[in-house]
Amino acid sequence: MNxxxxxxxxxxxxxxxxxxxxxxxxxxxxxxxxxxxPDYRFAIVxxxxxxxxxxxxxxxxxxxxxxxxxxxxxxxxxxxxEPSPRPGNLEAFALSSSxxxxxxxxxxxxxxxxxxxxxxxxxxxxxxxxLEDFLHSEAAWEIICDRYRRYCTDPSFVDxxxxxxxxxxxxxxxxxVAKTLIPVKSLHAVSTGYAGFLGALLHxxxxxxxxxxEHGIYTxxxxxxxxKSEWIRDNRNVFQRDPTELSYFRRMWIGFxxxxxxxxxxxxxxxxxxxETNRLRQVTDGAxxxxxxxxxxxxxxxxxxxxxxxxxxxxxxxxxxIGRVVPIxxxxxxxxxxxxxxxxxxxxxGWIAGPEDEDQAYAQECHDLVRSLGLEKHVxxxxxxxxxxxxxxxxxxxxxxxxEALPLVILEGYAAGVPTISTDVGSCxxxxxxxxxxxxxxxxxxxxxxxxxxxxxxDASLRLLGDPEVWQAASQAGIARVERYYTDELMxxxxxxxxxNALQQGKGSN
Amino acid sequence: xxxxxxxxxxxTLEITAWSAATLNTGSDVRLxxxxxxxLLASVLLALALSALLPTGSLRQRGTMVLLxxxxxxxxPVAGFLCMVIGTLMLRTYRKAPDAPxxxxxxxxxxxxxxxxxxxxxxxxLRSFLTNSAAPMNTRMGAMVALQYVxxxxxxxxxxxxxxxQDEDIRLLAYxxxxxxxxxxxxxxxxxxxxxxxxxxxxxxxAPDTETQTRIHRLSDLYWELVYQELAQGDLRDYxxxxxxxxxxxxxxxxPDNAALTLRHGRLLHCLGRSNDAxxxxxxxxxxxxxxxxxxxxxxELCFEQRDYAGVRRLMQTLGNGAKPPRLQPIADYWSLAR
Numbered sequence: 007m008n009x010x011x012x013x014x015x016x017x018x019x020x021x022x023x024x025x026x027x028x029x030x031x032x033x034x035x036x037x038x039x040x041x042x043x044p045d046y047r048f049a050i051v052x053x054x055x056x057x058x059x060x061x062x063x064x065x066x067x068x069x070x071x072x073x074x075x076x077x078x079x080x081x082x083x084x085x086x087x088e089p090s091p092r093p094g095n096l097e098a099f100a101l102s103s104s105x106x107x108x109x110x111x112x113x114x115x116x117x118x119x120x121x122x123x124x125x126x127x128x129x130x131x132x133x134x135x136x137l138e139d140f141l142h143s144e145a146a147w148e149i150i151c152d153r154y155r156r157y158c159t160d161p162s163f164v165d166x167x168x169x170x171x172x173x174x175x176x177x178x179x180x181x182x183v184a185k186t187l188i189p190v191k192s193l194h195a196v197s198t199g200y201a202g203f204l205g206a207l208l209h210x211x212x213x214x215x216x217x218x219x220e221h222g223i224y225t226x227x228x229x230x231x232x233x234k235s236e237w238i239r240d241n242r243n244v245f246q247r248d249p250t251e252l253s254y255f256r257r258m259w260i261g262f263x264x265x266x267x268x269x270x271x272x273x274x275x276x277x278x279x280x281x282e283t284n285r286l287r288q289v290t291d292g293a294x295x296x297x298x299x300x301x302x303x304x305x306x307x308x309x310x311x312x313x314x315x316x317x318x319x320x321x322x323x324x325x326x327x328i329g330r331v332v333p334i335x336x337x338x339x340x341x342x343x344x345x346x347x348x349x350x351x352x353x354x355x356g357w358i359a360g361p362e363d364e365d366q367a368y369a370q371e372c373h374d375l376v377r378s379l380g381l382e383k384h385v386x387x388x389x390x391x392x393x394x395x396x397x398x399x400x401x402x403x404x405x406x407x408x409x410e411a412l413p414l415v416i417l418e419g420y421a422a423g424v425p426t427i428s429t430d431v432g433s434c435x436x437x438x439x440x441x442x443x444x445x446x447x448x449x450x451x452x453x454x455x456x457x458x459x460x461x462x463x464x465d466a467s468l469r470l471l472g473d474p475e476v477w478q479a480a481s482q483a484g485i486a487r488v489e490r491y492y493t494d495e496l497m498x499x500x501x502x503x504x505x506x507n508a509l510q511q512g513k514g515s516n
Numbered sequence: 517x518x519x520x521x522x523x524x525x526x527x528t529l530e531i532t533a534w535s536a537a538t539l540n541t542g543s544d545v546r547l548x549x550x551x552x553x554x555l556l557a558s559v560l561l562a563l564a565l566s567a568l569l570p571t572g573s574l575r576q577r578g579t580m581v582l583l584x585x586x587x588x589x590x591x592p593v594a595g596f597l598c599m600v601i602g603t604l605m606l607r608t609y610r611k612a613p614d615a616p617x618x619x620x621x622x623x624x625x626x627x628x629x630x631x632x633x634x635x636x637x638x639x640x641l642r643s644f645l646t647n648s649a650a651p652m653n654t655r656m657g658a659m660v661a662l663q664y665v666x667x668x669x670x671x672x673x674x675x676x677x678x679x680x681q682d683e684d685i686r687l688l689a690y691x692x693x694x695x696x697x698x699x700x701x702x703x704x705x706x707x708x709x710x711x712x713x714x715x716x717x718x719x720x721x722a723p724d725t726e727t728q729t730r731i732h733r734l735s736d737l738y739w740e741l742v743y744q745e746l747a748q749g750d751l752r753d754y755x756x757x758x759x760x761x762x763x764x765x766x767x768x769x770x771p772d773n774a775a776l777t778l779r780h781g782r783l784l785h786c787l788g789r790s791n792d793a794x795x796x797x798x799x800x801x802x803x804x805x806x807x808x809x810x811x812x813x814x815x816e817l818c819f820e821q822r823d824y825a826g827v828r829r830l831m832q833t834l835g836n837g838a839k840p841p842r843l844q845p846i847a848d849y850w851s852l853a854r
Binding site: 089090144147151154155158226230233252333338349375377380408457458459460461464 | 617618619621623624625626656657660678679683684686687688690691693694698701702704705708748749750751754
């Protein structure tokens with residue numbers, strides 16, 4: 007694997023769990039952006055959970071990526087070496103204690119943020135708040151015990167203690183990364199979370215401008231995972247449990263990611279969303295409204311236009327879900343919808359084109375569901391496929407996701423003349439029905455249904471596939487919409503402006 | 517004192533062992549007398565010395581006794597002396613253990629009364645959930661409380677919330693519904709895999725009890741998807757037919773199973789085969805199921821056929837006997853109706 011190293015770069019891209027190790031919408035967008043600006047030198051800082059989760063790169067690094075470094079936040083939680091007793095810096099821990107007090111009160115957000123800014127400076131190597139102090143000092147122990155006594159509603163102190171440790175430890179790894187990163191003129195984080203925290207840390211410590219582009223809303227997606235996750239324990243017995251209260255450890259994790267997001271919003275300018283609903287969500291989550299705006303995704307029309315000629319006259323009875331086989335895509339709803347589609351249109355097939363290695367347990371559940379619904383002949387798992395090969399063979403692109411932003415796959419389908427049936431998530435309604443009156447006048451380029459409603463998904467698909475005239479009209483509306491509003495030229499032009507501004511501000515930093 | 521006594525006993529026995537060597541008997545007897553006395557002396561010495569060693573775990577102490585015994589036994593006289601000298605030196609010159617580097621910390625107490633409690637409501641879940649103007653935290657709390665409510669009640673509520681205006685509520689509802697469904701589907705898949713491996717009677721011999729249980733359970737699980745309203749539309753039909761398939765299979769194996777007969781009736785009822793369902797309900801009663809379990813379904817069938825006199829007659833047959841609390845008001849209503 008090619009791992010370039012440089013002594014300086016123009017823009018540092020801060021990526022968490024995405025390009026170049028994961029294929030999918032965000033990775034594809036990052037690849038698109040880097041290649042669009044060959045005159046900028048990019049440094050990539052990749053953040054992952056564990057090395058074993060990211061073994062093979064799915065993308066070649068473009069030539070203008072002059073520096074690449076990767077860090078795995080949960081790989082060295084048990085560093086070798088004997089701990090030694092230490093009192094801990096009382097001043098730093100007092101600041102930490104005060105910050106945590108303010109976290110719980112809506113009225114004290116500004117005080118909390120001020121303390122947060124001061125504290126992260128202390129976390130940098132050589133600062134007053136070291137990892138060793140956090141792990142082994144008496145002051146850290148006192149704070150943990152005190153907060154447990156006063157706030158924790160879960161009786162297990164052992165679980166509380168380890169939750170606090172595991173939650174905070176990666177922040178020191180990131181502080182180390184911030185200290186050693188090569189000089190850059192601007193920072194670009196593609197999410198909040200750990201990557202956003204690193205960006206904010208670099209911004210605070212070096213004064214470099216931080217651009218934040220959010221595809222989904224990281225905090226929200228983490229929340230979904232945390233609500234559903236089965237690894238977070240709840241040790242309350244029947245007498246201790248308040249049925250209306252989420253388990254304490256779950257709330258701790260949610261609060262932790264909310265504050266990482268808030269800290270990133272506090273440092274980033276501009277804060278870019280893909281569409282209006284997400285921009286409003288960013289503002290609700292703590293972003294200053296005047297720093298936010300939207301830049302929708304765009305795709306290369308020239309690449310997909312020739313595919314329109316390869317299409318058969320009648321729409322092929324093939325429903326294709328293009329995406330990773332992961333819970334957020336809700337592949338199971340698509341499989342369930344195929345039960346009805348197969349009942350009504352026996353020649354129809356459902357294709358699932360996407361890698362299955364990211365969440366193998368979920369992929370297995372999907373295969374099991376196909377078997378238990380007797381759909382072995384109607385639903386095919388194709389694995390990763392070249393989109394140019396797929397488009398001429400399919401009648402509809404399907405999105406059954408429970409959360410999306412502005413999915414590229416819908417735009418790619420449109421450019422190739424394929425309409426879409428999608429759940430009502432992210433900007434999908436805007437992409438299918440149009441945003442303003444002018445956009446709406448182009449007509450519907452598919453249909454929108456509620457999440458987790460296989461019956462509605464199947465009926466909408468059957469309506470479109472069963473009527474070639476309606477299908478043709480939707481196909482034409484999609485082509486017109488993508489050519490007018492969602493081209494890569496539009497997107498690149500706006501990002502060029504963003505980068506120019508940031509590089510101008512970044513001159514003389516470091 | 518015990519240690520001293522044991523030590524004297526060990527010394528005496530060791531002297532005895534050497535004296536035995538001088539006995540005027542056969543060489544085998546002398547050797548046996550020596551070895552047995554020497555072994556006993558070694559054990560007693562080890563026990564005597566172990567009392568002088570620093571305290572340790574029971575396991576460590578046991579290992580030490582064994583080691584001293586083996587050494588004293590294997591190296592006569594010198595082994596004895598070495599062990600005694602070594603133990604005395606260890607006792608005299610051993611450095612006192614260092615004080616622990618870390619202070620031992622006390623675990624904090626858990627006192628739930630100190631914690632702030634959000635308002636606890638036992639009722640009004642539905643109204644909070646469906647009211648999009650209610651404060652977000654209250655709605656989230658109500659959602660969380662739904663996890664302790666039976667699937668039959670929570671599933672339709674959660675399904676309604678899938679189209680809620682607030683995305684967090686939608687996603688939480690989705691997650692909870694998905695978990696309910698996942699649990700049942702996982703169980704179905706496990707049973708199907710196990711059934712595929714077991715003897716299902718295709719060779720002419722009757723399936724074993726375990727296989728019969730699996731068939732029964734598969735009917736239950738598919739029915740659960742319908743009962744909890746987790747399957748809708750075509751998926752509901754599919755689940756009904758699968759449950760019916762395994763129910764019929766179960767009844768072929770055990771024709772007099774009353775519970776399965778009632779299930780058969782319920783499935784036929786759901787599939788709109790009223791006459792067949794009615795016959796199965798009657799048969800379930802004949803097989804001994806209590807009236808309170810069967811009559812409400814018979815009455816429901818009459819109601820659907822607009823045979824209100826039939827409903828009244830059936831509900832009156834329930835009489836004043838013990839009934840489930842939720843059935844009581846219905847029975848009262850139809851008993852009084854004219």
